Amino acid sequence: MASLRKKGKYYYARFYDSNRTPQRKEVALRITRKSAARKELNRLEEKWERGEYDPWREGAPKEHLNAVEAVEGFLDDKQGTVEDNTHDTYEQQLEAWVEETPPGLMLQDVMEEHLRPYLFQADTSRATKRKRYRHLRLFFNWAEKQDHLDYSPLSAIDQPKKQEKKPEYLTPSQVDTLLSTIDEHAEKTEDAVGRSPDVQWIKDAIRIAVSTGLRRGELFNLRWSDVDLESRMLFVRNREGDNDGEEFTSKSGHEKAVPIRGDAEKVLNRRVDEGKRERTTYVLTNRSDETIEPNTLTQRFKFFVREADLDNQERLSVHSLRDTAATWLAMEGVQPRLIQEILGHSIGSGTEKYMHAHPALMGQAL
16 A cells, blocks of 8 residues: 655655565655645556556656656646746746647657757747746756656756846836826726726735835735734745645745835725725735736736826836836935845846936946
């Protein structure tokens, strides 16, 4: 008989046979998701019963997968451990690569020639090439950890260089115009039951973002337990899934403390006064106290930016709110090192691009 056991973030298969010494044998599966570990355990049990596998003599046998099967395994392992929109991106990027590989290509046989045409496709922007590279790197790193590969074929290819560009940000007057446009839209629009559309959460998200520099994922995973209004600090924390919410890991993988300032403090205090802290786990919820999909902000933000007819509307995105926060901090003369800490940048180069707003600070940048 066999069972699963979790140690740290990985699962192990535990086999038992009263006629063996020792009677119990654990085998590392190198799998973090329970459903995937259960599937692998069933596979090993079947091989054990057929006499094709002896856990007392060997570790988990290497499973020879073709590229399609490996991608399916990766997506299954990541399901539930990342946001749905992130998982959708994984699926889109990796399936696009698989479509360009020879049918039935075994993962162990993937070579540089099977990667370059996809990575460096003609008429593809440098940003897209870098995005494809990142997702292939995630996939092949996973395959190595799962022992499906001896080494990554991507290691022979250098990552496409990043094309530096100035951040797109909003001026204070543009933010005021955007918020006014949202109010005007709500006043002249009704939903199916005659109510004005729920736009307060969108306005609050914008005001918090430009005051704190939080990323979209950090905004919508912010809980009231992460907010300390007395000390005027909020905390971005990594979490495993629990009864109060889903698993969350920041983009950098690091936790950080962010000062609550300006409009963010006003928004949070108002939401506390409205009783949100007592009724909800998450800070940003709609008027029915329901959580909001991050993609909804992406879509609505772009809609309202165009409605407001801002000069740089086509270049603005939700990420521009983070750029706005950093640029405003630079304009106020905040030191580059502090901006770096607030944004959660691991290196100074990620912060230097905001110093254009205060040229005198460039010499102090890391």
